[in-house]
Amino acid sequence: MRLPTTAATRRSRVGIGLALTAVVLSLGGCGLAGAQGKLSNGYLPEGATEGADRVRSLWIGSWIAALAVGALVWGLMLWCAVAYKRKADDPPLPVQLKYNVPLEIVYTVIPIFMVLTLFYFTDRDEKALTDTKATPDYVINVVGKQWSFDFNYTTSDAHEAGTQAQLTGKPGVEETLPTLYIPVGKRVEFQLVANDVIHSFWVPAFLQKLDMIPGRVNTFQVVPTREGTFAGKCAELCGAYHSEMLFNLKVVSVADYDKHIAELKASGNGGLLPMTNLREGIIPQDQDKVSTGGN
Incomplete structure (x- = not known):
């Protein structure tokens, strides 16, 4: 027989989850602290060429974009979990919709725009880094x-x-x-x-x-x-x-x-x-x- 989940049990699970998250972040921080480089340069090795700054900028920019998207997605997930939490008097199933055209357009167009933007900057920097038109010394x-x-x-x-x-x-x-x-x-x-x-x-x-x-x-x-x-x-x-x-x-x-x-x-x-x-x-x-x- 499955025992009902009490509020105390839920709080205990949340506490364990937070503790595990803290441990993982601490271990990750130790690894980053020992890594070559600093947070300001994306934990990359210190560059020794003119092209290194271009690579570093692309790397850091990509991470900023990825973290921003991640924060947005995580935020929306948490908001939905809180705002639409099932209440005691709610029906067993929420109202079912076949489609939502504006929403579908948004989550189709935005990812395409993001991919094209990342492709543009990557292609631009890759062409510059592999360009051999200049006469070498x-x-x-x-x-x-x-x-x-x-x-x-x-x-x-x-x-x-x-x-x-x-x-x-x-x-x-x-x-x-x-x-x-x-x-x-x-x-x-x-x-x-x-x-x-x-x-x-x-x-x-x-x-x-x-x-x-x-x-x-x-x-x-x-x-x-x-x-x-x-x-x-x-x-x-x-x-x-x-x-x-x-x-x-x-x-x-x-x-x-x-x-x-x-x-x-x-x-x-x-x-x-x-x-x-x-x-x-x-x-x-x-x-x-x-x-x-x-x-």
Whole structure:
């Protein structure tokens, strides 16, 4: 036999629900407190390029719009629950309506308008971030492979072949990773391709990434705004050691960049690895000649 729900029982359930909500919000707050970034920038990493501000604005704007819609929907739900709460003298079923044309128009037109607005701003920013019409100061070809990256400093006629990271769990592993150098304040074009499976070139501080696809050249440009060392990784599941496909990216002064290029040439890394001439999308057919960097 089902026991009737008393007012005390209902209050108890409400109290438990509020307590669980408080716990969840507290745990979420702890996670956000430890996240990289601040509430003012949407808890994103601090950007290191000119395009990062555009990404951040789109991200924060999308969240504001989503929260506003959520607040409106939740508010209407609560209002309906309170305003139309069933009373003791109400009939078993409320008045049934076949349709309400004005209301149906509203909840059809408004979502379409919201989607179109989000699409417009996303498309606008995506086109700006992937625009490569400007003439770059430096061109760097990055080749993804299982499980590392090769760097061709096309403009500077030097290269560096990466090897798979050895994650020992001990300090100093970062110093052994392949390291890509780019000069601060200069427009750098990345020409991305893969020589085996699909990879993805991702530097979180750029706030953007791009896939690396065999037989296809994907390009994007950045203008780094501050010096520093930033983590890079593959963001596309590409096999058993995907988690070890890591690299460093150093944004340095032009003088330090030139010094690094001179060191590469002095150590025998002058010239370029195969799969160059990527500005025009030309990819050599003899894929077996692509350097594997010791893998």
